[in-house]
Amino acid sequence: MRKARDGESTKEAVLTAAKQVFAERGFAGSSLAxxxxxxxxxxxxxxxxxxxxQNLYHEVLEDLAKGYLETVFKTGQESHTQEQMIDDVLRATFKFWSEDTIYNRxxxxxxxxxxxxLLEKETNITASLTAVVGQMQMDGKADPRVDPVTLLTMTIGPIHFWTRYRNQFKETLQLDGTIEELNQSFLEQFLILIQKVYQVENKTSTEKESE
Amino acid sequence: MRKARDGESTKEAVLTAAKQVFAERGFAGSSLAxxxxxxxxxxxxxxxxxxxxQNLYHEVLEDLAKGYLETVFKTGQESHTQEQMIDDVLRATFKFWSEDTIYNRxxxxxxxxxxxxLLEKETNITASLTAVVGQMQMDGKADPRVDPVTLLTMTIGPIHFWTRYRNQFKETLQLDGTIEELNQSFLEQFLILIQKVYQVENKTSTEKESE
Amino acid sequence: MRKARDGESTKEAVLTAAKQVFAERGFAGSSLAxxxxxxxxxxxxxxxxxxxxQNLYHEVLEDLAKGYLETVFKTGQESHTQEQMIDDVLRATFKFWSEDTIYNRxxxxxxxxxxxxLLEKETNITASLTAVVGQMQMDGKADPRVDPVTLLTMTIGPIHFWTRYRNQFKETLQLDGTIEELNQSFLEQFLILIQKVYQVENKTSTEKESE
Amino acid sequence: MRKARDGESTKEAVLTAAKQVFAERGFAGSSLAxxxxxxxxxxxxxxxxxxxxQNLYHEVLEDLAKGYLETVFKTGQESHTQEQMIDDVLRATFKFWSEDTIYNRxxxxxxxxxxxxLLEKETNITASLTAVVGQMQMDGKADPRVDPVTLLTMTIGPIHFWTRYRNQFKETLQLDGTIEELNQSFLEQFLILIQKVYQVENKTSTEKESE
DNA sequence: TATGAATGAGGGTTCATTCAT
DNA sequence: GATGAATGAACCCTCATTCAT
Known part of the structure; x- marks a missing residue:
């Protein structure tokens, strides 16, 4: 195989293989062989x-982090409104975590x-999103009673959880449909619920007060 | 040390040590030494x-699963109302995931x-909770528009996410307070938001009816 | 071979083998295999x-050093007069360096x-001998014009040199006799010369003064 | 660096580097890298x-041997008398072994x-000096009772010994002065003693004459 | 002349496992 | 029940060497 004396392409091939093996078995469980x-x-x-x-692992992590940053951030920057942006970022995040099992693992x-x-990179993204959420709260577009970080945890946590347990759910609860279909259906329902989370409760409180 | 020729106590000591080591470094990264x-x-x-x-690892997993089941289920069965049960289970789950880092890891x-x-055991619990949530939906006490499993994902997902990222959040966002305090504060806010998730949108339905 | 489950004897067998291999090829050139x-x-x-x-090597060195110390020091302590002691120590040193090729190498x-x-141990011995030589100088039994350490260098240096080059000498100069015989002959001649080195030059100076 | 497409200079640079590395760590302990x-x-x-x-090592050895021969032999051939020659060669040898740690090691x-x-080259020199010493013995200028090779061993042995242990001596015996100063002082004392070694025992001859 | 990609052997070390004691 | 001697496989890594460029 790979007799091509081309350092660069070899290096990339190694990186790709390494990603797969590390994703499958972790650092300690993987061998260079x-x-x-x-x-x-x-x-x-x-x-x-x-x-x-160790160095190879570092480069794998770095490469993955780069991909994550690009995917999620590019998405956000093309959006026009805050609501749109949140929606876009959520869909992108969901897509990313849902599909890129290598990154995920x-x-x-x-x-x-x-x-x-990687953790730091991910946290950085979440952190930069808190600013957006904070702004939304000030604009009356997000529930102001909780910390932005709590709102984001409510937002991204379910996505992570779903990708981790979906297979098991499908089996145990005998859910119909392919994983892709279940993913799609989950995403739609999730977006409904997450809206409720952000929703500012002014009417209710007003009505309550008026009662 | 440990000269006590007491097989049973030795066995347990091994189990305890194994839990700690496996929690810290995983199966491949741990050695019997x-x-x-x-x-x-x-x-x-x-x-x-x-x-x-391998067998030792199995027994560790089994033992942990048993503990998890006992903790979460016992909690649920002592509650009197559905709402109470959900609240109790949530608090117990949060406490468990939040504090038992060994189980968590x-x-x-x-x-x-x-x-x-372990995954199966955890899924079993979630599955058995879906029945409760399904009943709540029929009783008009939980948003009926989505699958119970989606509701549960919205419920437990954030807890997992929080326990995974909280340290990083504390650092990156320079949050004040100890982890315990942050935990407490997160839990309170989380309970506020999760209520909104479950809430049946009666106003909306009223408005719709009025149309 | 060596199926005897006897840790102590195995350990010793390893040490013996290690000495030989390390003597032959040095630390870097030897493999555990x-x-x-x-x-x-x-x-x-x-x-x-x-x-x-590395640790094995250390233990080899330690063991050799112990042997050296015992051999050379025991010798010295049984002697009755200073001259006897010097002679005894010299013969012992010569024998040691001449015969124990493992230590030597x-x-x-x-x-x-x-x-x-090892170097330190050897130096310590030489150092302790300087005291003896110093005393001899004060007693008029050793040339007082030079440092004791110089005298000792004149004493032991030739022994080391001889053991290193004797084989080559035998070949190049086509010396007759076995190495043992050459050794013996060298030792006798060496003892004659070394006496001259130590000799106090009183007569000469007296004669000179009388001139 | 070293972009000069000059094969010869590159070759020499390699040789120089190789000498240093081999001197420091020996053949087995050195790597081409x-x-x-x-x-x-x-x-x-x-x-x-x-x-x-292996070949590189050979060339290193050859080059060093050449240098040694040139240094020591040139010295000898410029001397006018035997005594002068011995003194010159001794000083040159001492200087060489004392200073050229690369050759030394x-x-x-x-x-x-x-x-x-290398050993052979060195032995050759010593061998050719035995002829001189033998002549001196016949001329009544060196103690005739011992083999020339023994006399030479008494002569060069201490030099080697000194260069090997001087650092340790300085430390253990807490000798004052720099290594250069100690070297100088040792050389002076050594020359005094070596004279005694060569000295023909005239008293004996006086007695003989009186017979 | 010079580089660096590629190999394969070997080296030190870890480790799960077996077994005599 | 408990120890530790002993094995053998696997692992990471180094290194001399070859070879295409």
Missing amino acids: MISKKCGISDGLILHHYKNK ISLWAFLENQTE | MISKKCGISDGLILHHYKNK ISLWAFLENQTE | MISKKCGISDGLILHHYKNK ISLWAFLENQTE | MISKKCGISDGLILHHYKNK ISLWAFLENQTE
Whole structure:
């Protein structure tokens, strides 16, 4: 295989294989042999390009973080209104977490392995979203009674939870439809509920007061 | 140390140590040596009691699952009303995920390692809660427009998310207070929001009816 | 081979084999495989007993140093007069350096590899001998014009030099006799010369003065 | 660096770097990477010029031997009298072993590694000096009772010994002065003592004459 | 001449597991 | 029940060497 003496392409092939293997078995559970075998090269060549197993892992995390940032942030910046932006970002986030199982899993592994790089990037995004939510609260477009970070936790938490348990749910609850269909259906319902979370309760309180 | 020729107590000591080590580093990242060292016995003795590293892990998972089930279910069965039960279960769940970092982490590891035992138990609980939520919907006490499982995802998802990211949030957003205080504050706000999620939109229906 | 489950004897067998291999090829040039093969055990067992290649080397050095100290010091303490002691120590030192090629070589390796343990022990001996030589100078039994350490260097240096080059000398100069015979002959001549080195030059100076 | 497409200068740069690295860590302990890094070229280029690690080492040894021969022999040939020559050669030898730590160390490494090239060259020099000493004995200028090779061993041995242990001596015996000063002081004292070694025992001859 | 991609062997070390005691 | 001697496989990594460019 891979006899092409092209360092750059080899390096990328290694990175791709590494992502898959690390996603499947985590850092400790993966061996360089698994990766090298997966891309048809010798054991030592990985270290020729990446020096360390640890270093390779770092580069994998970095690459994934870059992808995440690009996906989620680009989405947000093209939106015109705040509401639109939230909706866009939510759909993008959902899509990302829902579909990119490699990112999804490696993010979890890295968290457990105390490899905080990815975690920090993710938190940064959430943090920058809190500013938006805070603004929405001041504009009367989001429930002002709670911290923005709580609102965001209510928003993104279910997405993570769903991607983690959906397969098990499908099995245990004998849900009909493919995972894609279930995903779609969940997303629609989720968007309904999340609206209620953000909704400012002025009428109700007014009415209550008036009662 | 641990000269007490008491097989049963040794076995339990191993289990306790194993939980801690596995929680910290996962299955692949843990070695029997770490565990045996932690409880002051020889390497071989673990295998005398548990036969396998894998087997030991299974027993750890089983033991944790048992604890989880007991904690969450007992809580539910002592409640008198549905609303009370939901509230009790939520608080118990939050407490459990929030505080029992060993369970918390091992549950994650096991998920990633495709060790589905714990996952199944957890899903079973959620599944059995869907029945309750379904009943609430029929009683007009929960938003009937979405699947019960979606409602539960909205409920438990944020709790998981919070326990995973709270440390990072504290750091990045420079939140004041100890983690315990932040936990408490999050829980209060969360309960406010989750109420809105469940709330039946009677006003809307009234308005609709009036049309 | 070596199926005897006797840790202590195994440990010693490893030490013996290690001495030989390290003497032959130095630390960097030796592999644990060479040693384990030499005493018919598995690779890992060495590390079970000695934890580290480095650690094993340390223990080898320590053991050799102990032997050296015992040999040379015991000799000295049984002597009755200073002259006797010097003669005894010299013969013992010569014998040691001449015959114990393992010590001889490992001492050199360790010096080059900046493993100073042995060097320090050897220096300590020389240092303690300087006291004796100093006393001899004060008693008029050793040339008082030079430092004791210079005298000792003149004494031991040739012994080291001889053991290092004797084989080559035998070949190049086509010396007759076995190495043992050459050794013996060298020792006798050496003892004649070394006496001259120590000799106090009183007559000469007297004669000179009388002139 | 070192972009000069000048094969010859590159080759020499490699040789210089190799000497340093080999002197520091011996053959087994040195890697081509260390050397190539030291002179800022690629790994493969060394082998382009020297074909082998072993071969490179050979060339290093050869080059060092050449230098040694030139230094010591040139010295001898410019002297006018035998006594002068011995003194000159001694001072040159002392200077060489004392200062050229690279030669010094590599000579030791090579000895231990059974790489006899250097050893042979050194022995050749000593051998050719035995002729001079033998002549001196016949001329009544050197103690005739011992073999010339023994006399030479008494002469050069202390120099080697001193260069090997001087640092340790300085430390252990807490000698004052820099190493250069200690060297100088040792040399002066050594020359005094070595004279006594060579000295023909005239008293004896007086007695003989009186017979 | 010079680079660096690629290999494969070997090295030190960890580790689960077996087994005699 | 408990220890620790012993094994063998696997792992990460180094390194000399080859070879295409």
